[in-house]
Amino acid sequence: MNELLIYFQRELPGINAFLDSEADKLNGLVKAVAKHIIGSGGKRIRPMLTLLMARAMGYDKDDYHAIACSLELLHSATLLHDDYLDDAEIRRGKAASHLVFGRTETILAGDVLLALANEMGARYGNARLSWLLAKGIMETAVGEIEEIEFSKNPSLDRDTYMEIIIGKTARLIECACRCGVTLAGGTQEQEDAAGEYGLNLGIAFQLVDDALDYASPTSETGKPEGGDLKEGKVTLPLILLMEDGDEAGSEAFLEALKDCSLTGDQCEAILGQVREGRYSEKTRDEAAAYVEKAKSCLAGFAPSEELTILGQAADFVLTRTK
Amino acid sequence: MNELLIYFQRELPGINAFLDSEADKLNGLVKAVAKHIIGSGGKRIRPMLTLLMARAMGYDKDDYHAIACSLELLHSATLLHDDYLDDAEIRRGKAASHLVFGRTETILAGDVLLALANEMGARYGNARLSWLLAKGIMETAVGEIEEIEFSKNPSLDRDTYMEIIIGKTARLIECACRCGVTLAGGTQEQEDAAGEYGLNLGIAFQLVDDALDYASPTSETGKPEGGDLKEGKVTLPLILLMEDGDEAGSEAFLEALKDCSLTGDQCEAILGQVREGRYSEKTRDEAAAYVEKAKSCLAGFAPSEELTILGQAADFVLTRTK
Known part of the structure; x- marks a missing residue:
């Protein structure tokens, strides 16, 4: 993992x-919101993947920032709108933007970051790059809608859950990888392999995220433990528990989950059952299979420092604890 | 004007x-919102201008719908977010979307229409087209922000007002015209001339809109008379009144305007002064100068049915009463 850390550093x-210099150019009303969300950390996975894929294809120019960062800004834009619509209070351990800056500033900052992301991708005069980005933006917007439409449904099944996490997370990571190959002038076959890697990595990433929500104390993730459950959001650990036909499936529980009216005791009981049945760990096991699939997509690539790191990045998704 | 009407019909x-078929493909949660805003009328000026410009350049293919309609969808997206943020109750004579469908559905519908607009423009695999659209989207997002930031400022001056209406309206109309020429494979010089036509037409269009707000009864425009004033929004008729140093400039009035706390009597008094000073008509006179500028930009174009209509369209902006 050493190479991965050194490369990131x-x-x-x-x-x-x-990212900071692009945010600095924005209008006063939204600049602070953009700087708040951009400056609140985040793992920069999407820009790093674009860079790694471009370099793995032998691209040696230094003009990758606009396309790589466009995906981070797009991601930030969705976080702003999502947090507002979810009435979220915390994002990455800091107060959510709409609570700090207000709804108008937050909605408009989301709009302008989306527009800016798109404009940054169009700067290259590369029609394929613009198409990939446009498709990525569209898929992410649709994924956001599907998440809100379906994920608070206590009878959510595994297939719909997978569709949601692909739409809301994995497609954009796929897009980041495809953009790297396209920037480097790779073949369609190479772009598809990179896209497959990203899609599987993205699925694994979201599965681990959903597992961590049940496993990790607030101090590490910046989110409250069992936050998804308390919000009435159904993710894989809970689906696995319900598949095992535990008492979690009782009518009263399902109703309370749907209404976001679970009592503290009900929540604790479910969290206890998830711990006991090791459903968070089982979710990680599913993620591990996607990580293996992701790594297998790299088989046809020529060896390089970046190829090694792409493999390590896939492994890292499984080991992270926040 | 006969050719114009026949062409539009x-x-x-x-x-x-x-537009309808694109909206039909959207996800259930937002489809109804999209169909509501698309189906609520609107003049389709942007798509028509893209088509007219492409045809005026001799373009004879029928694949113009995606790029032409992308600008209409982008416009619809901004209306959805604007109406929500303004707490508007009425749009084009119908209840505003957020009141009919809810805030989540409305914000997400705006996001997905913006994404869809962008995706439709990228379908051509034409990097210049994608760039124009990306720039148009960015300028519109910035214009939206500037409008909200500055327009409720009672000491708004003419220069800032012009900057606002260029950003929120004219740039997208410029973009529609440029896209038509680019689709047809026109030269940069032709694209610039078309862009200038669109920019001036867009300014004139917004000036007339702002004039109508003071002049037109609800039944014709679908908006209440003096709606901008009641919302505390400063537009040219009011700026002209204040420039003439009328009592409108008194401290108490400015404060009430800023707080949106004008009494019914204060509003009626201002509306009366605007009528008496013919400031709505004077705003139209300013619009007329921009219409002349717009028409002069067409001087270098070869004669065609569409060129005639582009000239008539510019004149029509001045004569419309709703």
């Missing part, structure tokens, strides 16, 4: 500086 | 059918 300052 | 059904 070397490249992240440039990516953060670019 | 011939082409509008195709444009409306395309």
Whole structure:
């Protein structure tokens, strides 16, 4: 994992500086919101993947920042709107933007970051890049809608859950990987392999995120333990528990889940059952299978420092604890 | 004007059918919102201008719908977010979407229409087209922000007002015209001339809109008379009144305007002064100058049915009463 950490440490300052300089150019009403969401951390996975894929294809120019960072800004835009619509209070351990800056500023900042992301991708005059980005933006918007439409449904099944996490997370990570190959002038076959890697990695990433929600204390993730459950959001650990036909499936529980009216005791009981049945760990096991699939997609790529790191990045998704 | 009306009557059904078919493909949660805003009328000026410009350049293919309609969808997206943020109750004579469908559905419908607009423009695999659209989207998002930031400022001056209406209206109309020329493979010089036409037409269009707000009874425009004033929004008729140093400029009035706390009597008094000073008509006179500028931009174009109509469209902006 050493190479991965060194690479990130070397490249992240440039990516953060670019994001910051783009936010600085925004209008006063939304600049502070953009800087708040961009400055609140985040793992910069999407820009790093674009860079790694481009370099793995032998791309040696330094003009990758706009396309790489566009995906981070798009991600930030969805977080702003999502947190507002969810009435979320916390994002990455800090107060959510709409609570700090107000709804108008937050909605408009989301709009302008989406527009800026798109404009940054169009700067290259590369029609394929613009198409990939446009498709990624569309899929992410649809994924956001599906999540809100379906995920608070206590009878959510595994297939719909998978569709939701692909739409809301994995497609954009796929897009980041495809953009890297396209920037480097790779073939369609290479782009597809990179896309498959990203899609599987993205699924694994979201599965681990959903597992962590049940497993990790607030101090590590910046989110309250069992936050999804308390919000009435159904994710894989809970689906696995319900599949095992535990008492979690009782009518009263389902109703309370749907209404977000679970009592503290009900929540604790469910969290206890998830711990006992090791459903968070089982969710990680499913993620591990996707990580293996992701790594197998890299088989046809020529060896390089970046290829090694892409493999390590896939493994890292499984080991992270926040 | 006969050619203009016949042309619109011939082409509008195709444009409306395309918009409808795109909305039909959207997810259930937002489809109804999209169909509500698309189906609530609107003049389809942006798609018509893209079509007219492409045809005026000699473009004879029938694949113009996606790019032409993308600008209408983008416009619809901004209306959805604007109406929500403004707490508007009425749009085009119908209840505003957020009141009919709820805030989540409305915000997400705006997001997905913006994404869809962008995706439709990218379908052509034409990097210049994607760039124009990306720039148009960005300028519109910034214009929206500037309007909210500055327009409720009672000491708004003419320069800032012009900047606002260019950003919120004219840039997208410029973009529609540029896209038509680019689709047809026109030169940069032709694209610039078309863009200038659109920019001036867009300014004139918004000036007339702002004039109508002071002049037109609800039944014709679908908006209440003096609605901008009641919302505390400063537009040219009011700026002209204040420039003439009337009592409108008194401290108490400015404060009430800022707080949106004008009494019915204060409003009536201002509306009366605007009528008496013919400030709505004077706003139209300013619009007329921009219409002349717009028409002069067409001087270098070869004669065609569409060129005639582009000239008539500019004149029509001045004569419309709703």
